[in-house]
Amino acid sequence: MQAPLPPVPPPQTVPPAAIARTIVDARNVTLTYQTADKPVYALSDVSLKINKGDFISLIGPSGCGKTTLMRTIADLEQPTSGEIIVNGMTPEAARLKRAYGYVFQAPALYPWRSVERNVTLPLEIMGMPAAERQQRARDHLEMVGLAGFEKKFPWQLSGGMQQRVSIARALAFEPDLLLMDEPFGALDEITRDHLNLQLTRLWLQTQKTCIFVTHSIAEAVFLSTRIVVMSPRPGKILDVIDCEQHLPRERTLDIRETPEFAHIAQRVREGLMEGHSYDD
Amino acid sequence: MMTERLRTHLLPVAVMALAVLALWYAGALWLNAPQVLDGFARAHTDHWTLSEFARQAFSQKRPILPTPDQIASEMVQSLTGYPVTHVRNLLFHTAVTAGSALTGFGMGVVLGILLAIGIVQVKTLESSLLPWVITSQTIPVLAIAPMVVVILGNIGFSGLLPKAVISMYLCFFPITIGMVKGLRSADPLSLDLMRTYSANGQQTFWLLRLPSALPYLFTSLKIAVAASVVGAIVAELPTGGQAGLGARLLSGSYYGQTVQIWSALVMSALLSVSLVWLIGLMERFVVTGKRGGTR
Numbered sequence: 186m187q188a189p190l191p192p193v194p195p196p197q198t199v200p201p202a203a204i205a206r207t208i209v210d211a212r213n214v215t216l217t218y219q220t221a222d223k224p225v226y227a228l229s230d231v232s233l234k235i236n237k238g239d240f241i242s243l244i245g246p247s248g249c250g251k252t253t254l255m256r257t258i259a260d261l262e263q264p265t266s267g268e269i270i271v272n273g274m275t276p277e278a279a280r281l282k283r284a285y286g287y288v289f290q291a292p293a294l295y296p297w298r299s300v301e302r303n304v305t306l307p308l309e310i311m312g313m314p315a316a317e318r319q320q321r322a323r324d325h326l327e328m329v330g331l332a333g334f335e336k337k338f339p340w341q342l343s344g345g346m347q348q349r350v351s352i353a354r355a356l357a358f359e360p361d362l363l364l365m366d367e368p369f370g371a372l373d374e375i376t377r378d379h380l381n382l383q384l385t386r387l388w389l390q391t392q393k394t395c396i397f398v399t400h401s402i403a404e405a406v407f408l409s410t411r412i413v414v415m416s417p418r419p420g421k422i423l424d425v426i427d428c429e430q431h432l433p434r435e436r437t438l439d440i441r442e443t444p445e446f447a448h449i450a451q452r453v454r455e456g457l458m459e460g461h462s463y464d465d
Numbered sequence: 466m467m468t469e470r471l472r473t474h475l476l477p478v479a480v481m482a483l484a485v486l487a488l489w490y491a492g493a494l495w496l497n498a499p500q501v502l503d504g505f506a507r508a509h510t511d512h513w514t515l516s517e518f519a520r521q522a523f524s525q526k527r528p529i530l531p532t533p534d535q536i537a538s539e540m541v542q543s544l545t546g547y548p549v550t551h552v553r554n555l556l557f558h559t560a561v562t563a564g565s566a567l568t569g570f571g572m573g574v575v576l577g578i579l580l581a582i583g584i585v586q587v588k589t590l591e592s593s594l595l596p597w598v599i600t601s602q603t604i605p606v607l608a609i610a611p612m613v614v615v616i617l618g619n620i621g622f623s624g625l626l627p628k629a630v631i632s633m634y635l636c637f638f639p640i641t642i643g644m645v646k647g648l649r650s651a652d653p654l655s656l657d658l659m660r661t662y663s664a665n666g667q668q669t670f671w672l673l674r675l676p677s678a679l680p681y682l683f684t685s686l687k688i689a690v691a692a693s694v695v696g697a698i699v700a701e702l703p704t705g706g707q708a709g710l711g712a713r714l715l716s717g718s719y720y721g722q723t724v725q726i727w728s729a730l731v732m733s734a735l736l737s738v739s740l741v742w743l744i745g746l747m748e749r750f751v752v753t754g755k756r757g758g759t760r
Contacts, residue, residue: 261657280663287661293654297676297753306672307662338753 207270208362208394209235209258214267216253226419227253228264233413233422237361240388240395242405242412244453245460250420251398255364258396259287272361283311285362286355290370292347294339294354300326301335304354311358318357325353328390330383345369345376352384356391363395370400378438381407385436402457406449407441410434414453416460424456489533496529497522531724536731539724552708555732561709563736565625566697569632570690576633577640577689578682584641585648585674586666602638606631606696611703628709632696636689643685647678683748690740694733710736 216228227250235241243251256262258269260276271279279285286307294303301322308318326332329349339347348368355363369377385408388395399405405412406428414424431445440446501521505513523532531539540555547554580598583590610631617627651673659669701711710729717726 259661261660280661283661283663285661287658289654289657291654293652293658295655295673295676297679310659310662310664310668310672 206237207234208237208239208272209233209396210270211254211258212268212270214254214257214264214269216250216257216262217265228257229419229421231267231420231422233425235394235396237394238392238410240385240397240408240410242397242399242409243415244399244402244405244412245415245420245457246417247400249415249417249460251415252366253420254415255366255396255398259285259364283307283358284360285364286358286360288348288351288355288363288365288368290367292339292344292351294347294350296339298338299335300331300337300339300342300350303339303350304357307354307358321357322353325357326350328356328387329353343376345372345380348372349380349383352387356387356393361394363393365395366398367400368397369404377401377404382438384408389435402450402453403441405453406432406446407436407438412449412453414456414460421460423460424452426452426456486533489530490523493528493530493532494519494522497525500525500529527721528723531727535724536727539728540731543728555710555713555728558708558710558713558729559732559736562694562697562701562711562733563740565628565700565709566632566690566693566736566740568625568629569634569696570636570693572629572633573636573689573693574640574686577637577685578644580637580641581644581648584645586670598638598641601634606635606699609634610699614700614703628697628700631700632693635692635696639685639688639692640682643681643688644678647681648674650681651677679752680748683744683752686744686748687741690744691737694737694740698733 211231211233214228214231215226218225218227231250231254233241233254243254245251253262257264258271258276260280269276272282272284274282274284294300295306298306301319304322304325305318308321313321323332323335326335329352331346331349331353334342334346334350339350342350352365352368355365369380372380381404388408395408397405397408410427410429412424412426412428413422414426415421416423426449428449431449432440432443498518501518504521505511522528524535525531528535543553543555549556549560551557580594584595613630613634614627617623617630655673655677656669659673664672697709698711698714701709702715710733713729714726717723717729
């Protein structure tokens with residue numbers, strides 16, 4: 186005889202309304218560095234909500250705290266006050282759970298490891314079996330257009346290719362959140378266009394949430410669903426521009442010629458000017 | 466192609482070698498001149514030609530500076546004239562010295578690396594241990610070698626071990642210093658990367674710190690292996706040993722056998738060079754990928 190089953194508790198995963206759920210929630214984040222002579226105010230009262238599937242660009246002049254904000258989300262820096270929630274956890278818990286992949290300004294590949302073994306590095310740390318991590322590396326290298334380069338060493342690759350390897354490495358353990366700190370800053374414009382196109386496709390295909398730091402207005406407008414304009418010290422958010430109202434999610438390089446694109450770019454530029462980014 | 470290689474590679478090498486040889490022979494002529502003149506005076510030879518003078522200067526039995534060909538023929542005679550196990554064969558002495566040098570080198574590598582890991586991993590060791598490591602190298606090895614031999618002899622160790630300990634004493638220092646620098650050479654970005662993977666200390670050590678230290682380690686190993694030969698030879702002097710290049714140097718100087726001394730010197734140089742070369746060979750297998758230039 187069977188006892189009636191107790192009512193099933195509602196599953197914790199994805200109630201339909203939570204499709205646009207918040208992945209990163211920064212509330213009144215302030216970060217002050219104590220230097221020898223005077224404190225440096227890197228971030229001042231920054232609040233920002235980032236939803237799942239968003240592509241957010243942080244734009245602003247050098248030293249405006251955009252990298253600091255991202256490093257704070259990644260738990261590489263700790264805020265002086267305020268709170269950040271990443272994936273419903275503290276940034277530290279999120280880091281320990283490997284909730285995000287980080288792409289640095291430089292590729293930061295390990296020169297003694299082949300391309301493939303660079304991509305498998307995080308998988309090795311997670312303790313994934315060798316055969317599986319090799320397959321993962323191959324898949325992700327193919328995704329960034331580097332199939333066939335597995336056995337090469339980083340120095341045999343161009344700067345753009347090295348940065349693609351580092352993107353494959355960040356994607357390899359399939360985090361929900363991808364943090365990219367000026368990944369294409371050191372590359373020439375042609376390579377940059379090409380990688381931007383590849384990145385926007387990758388983002389659509391993998392449905393990841395991306396946070397992207399850049400100085401380039403065109404890059405920010407081309408890639409983002411929302412653009413966060415920041416002012417220099419103390420780093421503050423001046424404007425948040427919603428691009429999705431004007432531009433489709435799926436983008437090609439031609440959209441850069443449209444009036445909508447120019448309009449958003451103009452608004453970003455105005456925002457930067459308002460923050461006196463064009464002083465001196 | 467071939468002539469290009471000849472011009473850029475072989476020619477400078479040949480010119481340099483010839484210059485060294487010419488200087489050497491000139492030196493022999495100059496330094497052995499008093500002996501030769503003395504000989505002429507004793508034999509009442511008043512009229513001698515320059516070529517006769519040179520021939521005499523280059524073939525003294527106990528020259529102040531023997532010529533390269535004298536040393537070469539002494540070495541060939543020693544290496545081919547006796548079985549390898551014979552005390553008159555230089556290879557026998559080289560093997561004895563190499564044995565204690567390599568034992569000491571091995572001990573020095575272990576000690577040096579362990580000290581470096583300790584200094585890097587434990588903050589307080591840097592201020593408490595490093596000064597002792599540095600002080601140890603300010604004492605001349607010639608001063609400490611007899612002490613080590615006496616102390617170890619007193620507690621029942623003789624033969625290879627005291628010599629190896631002195632080699633180790635010279636070896637571990639460059640390894641510790643190089644390895645400390647190497648273990649700290651990982652750039653901040655690579656360390657941040659490890660943090661984003663929430664790698665633990667051990668994983669960071671094995672996957673990042675150790676591999677980035679290897680080029681530094683091998684540079685230190687080359688210095689250390691050459692120092693280990695010096696250590697072994699110095700250690701052979703106070704032991705009054707019957708075997709080893711040091712013993713050979715000592716007996717040569719007792720009897721004024723300068724050719725024998727120089728042969729032993731050349732042999733020790735050859736030994737060091739081949740050991741350094743071996744380390745370089747190992748480096749090529751162990752240190753994969755081209756270092757530098759990529760980040």
